[in-house]
Amino acid sequence: MTHTSELTPIEQKIQSTSTNRQARWIIPVLGVLAVLDLCTLARNHTEAEDSYQYIINVTTGTNLFLPNHLLYSPINWLFYRLWTALGYSGDAALPMETLSVVASLASLYLVFRIACRVGVVPIMALAAVGWTAFGFGFWVYSLEAETYLAPVPFMLWSILVLIDVRPTHWRHLTANNLTRLVLLGMLSGFAALLHQQYLFILPIVAVSLVLIWRAMPGRTLVSLLTTVGIYLGVALILIGSVYLLVAATVEGHTSLVEAISWARGHASYGMWAPLTAMSPVLMLVGACRVLFGKNFLGSPLASEPMAKIFPDRSMLIERYLAEHSIGTVSFWLIVVATLVGVAAIGWLLFRLIRNIRAGDAAERLSPRRIFHRFALTYLVIYLPVILVWEPYTPKFWITLVPVLAVLAACRLPSEKGVITASIVLVAALFTANFLGAVWPYSRADSDYWTYQNAGFVTLAGKDDLIVTECAYACLGNLELATGATVIESASDDTDVLAAGLASANTRVLVTSWAFDPPADVAEVEGDQVVQANSEGRSGGGAVRATLEGLRSRLVEVGRSGSQVIWQVGHR
Structure with a gap:
């Protein structure tokens, strides 16, 4: 006996008509969001500090194939080259951010489609779109x-495909069934090639297929093995072949062991942060931060109490941003919006729990039940990953937000009070995160590192070498703004320093921070310090020791923020 998800011509026509009607709701919303997003692209990258290096890599066409997100930079490089072919002359920031907006809009469209597909009424489907779109993590990134937005559309698309997959004996596979399984495998594989965290989508989808199979009458083991085998086979072949191809042709690895070692990426450094008793608390912090930003806490109205509560936590970046971009009125609007949003979440959780206790009468193979299985499997597998890897930042939570939004909309009753609270939450998220993050990040003058490094912009060029000592985001900001080579005085990059000193075309510029970096400048963000250590950027200070012997040759040539800039003179 076979069980397929084939649709009759009449059912196909009904589904097509339903999709067209749904589009009338979401397309205008996406149009407004597109205009808003394109008008507020990031110029302050302190939240997404890795973006500095990605922009530099794509602009210069160097170091494109990073194993943790293998195809992200190459795809952006191709998009950037298309822009330059059409006459664009800037760096890669604008094209890359535009591509992120495209990924965001595609994700939101798919959130709406999935919600409608699983039986959510249009107004609640739009609420799920709003919860996703205006959450701090999703919106800012x-x-x-x-890299964190690019794979999301492929993950969401895979959900739509999964809903229509039914485990089938290989002898009874139709062209449509096979196409769905191959597409499902390719979507999962491509998501993982854009970011390695989506390798976990493979066991999530595989378990979901098992749960679908268990709900089918007349199921056979062969049908399960056929379905899961085709899916995993396509995904693993795609991922493995691309990694091996890049390892051999781009990285020059000649053995499988070398290729696998390279492909591990950051995992080869061990744990990103140690697993401690505080990890669950940090995980809760990450969950809160993916919804609401914390920049407003740097306001003069809140920074002193925060310093007393968290004396070991630097809020230098937040203080500067708040002082320059969040006025008193904005601060109180953010506070009110955050409190209202938390209250709305509390009410919706209360109604959600009551509705879950009432049970679900949907059929076992309905789109609604299939999505429930996928979402719960996603949570069970992915939450421990966040816990042990990077629990305190919003980045790894971003992929969960659209799934949780649809799940909540699916399980909440479509009654007046719930709809009102849902709309209130959308408005609260928009207000808090637009005023507290999106608008400030769209302005370069809100960036502390832009202020501190501004003096280098007119002084340094791409042939120069700058020696400094500051946080990871500061280094990226300096390199992107000047095009110069930047090294840390705490590093052992004496060969780079020696080459700069020996070159007649290179000026070696040294900042006062290279000798005496302020503590809050060197270690602004806990996650940045962890990242610096995990990537092996810390060293024995050989560069600083060499500079000590050159102090007599240092000539002051300018100032930048609180820094004095010296140039190493000739003998």
């Missing part, structure tokens, strides 16, 4: 040259 939608406007950044960062």
Whole structure:
């Protein structure tokens, strides 16, 4: 006995008509969001500090194939080259951020489609879109040259495909069934090639297929093995072949062991942060931060109490941003919006729990039940990954937000009070995160590192070498703004320093921070310090020791923020 998800011509026509009607709701919304996003692209990258390096890599066409997000930079490089072929002359920031907006809009469209597909009424489907779109993590990274949004549309598309897959004996596979399985495998594989965290989508989808199979009458083991085998086979072949191809042709690895070692990326450094008793608390912090930003806490109205509560936590970046971009009125609007949003979430959780206890009468193979299985499997597998890897930042939570939004909309009753609270939450998220993050990040003058490094912009060029000592985001900002080579005085890059000193075309510029970096400048963000250590950027200070012997040759040539800039003179 076979069980397929084939649709009759009449059913196909009904589904097509339903899709067209749904589009009338979402397309105008996406149009407004597109205009808003393109008008507020990030110019301050302190939240998404890796974006500095990605922009530099794509602009220069160097170091494109990073194993943790193998195809992200190459795809952006191709998009950037298309722009330059059409006459664009700037760096890669604008094209890359535009591509992030495209990924964001595609994701939101798919959130709406999935919600409608699983039986959510249009107004609640739009609420799920709003919860996703205006959450701090999703919204901010939608406007950044960062990796975390690019795979999301492929993950969401895979959900739509999964809903229509039914485990089938290989003898009874139709062209449509096979196409769905191959597409499902390719979507999962491509998401993983854009970011390695989506390797976990493979076991999530595989378990979901098992749960679908268990719900089918007349199921056979062969049908399960056929379905899961085709899916995993396509995904693993795609991922493995691309990694091996890049390892051999771009990286020059000649053995499988070398290729696998390279492909591990950051995992080869061990844990990103140690697993401690505080990890669950940090995980809760990450969950809160993916919804609401914390920049407003740097306001003069809140920074002193925060300093007393968290004496070991630097809020230098937040203080500067708040002082320059969040006025008193904005601060109180953010506070009110955050409190209202938290209250709305509390009410919706209360109604959600009550509705879950009432049970679900949907059929076992309905789109609604299939999505429930996928979403719960996603949570069970992915939450421990966040816990042990990077629990305190919003980045790894971004992929969960659209799934949780649809799940909540699916399980909440479509009654007046719930709809009102849902709309209130959308408005609260928009207000808090637009005023507290999106608008400030769209302005370069809100960036502390832009202020501190401004003096180098007119002084340094791409042939110069700058020696400094500051946080990871500061280094990226300096390199992107000047095009110069930047090294840390705490590093052991004496060969780079020696080459700069020996070159007649290179000026070696040294900042006062290279000798005496302020503590809050060197270690602004806990996650940045962890990242610096995990990537092996810390060293024995050989560069600083060499500079000590050159102090007599240092000539002051300018100032930048609180820094004095010296040039190493000739003998």
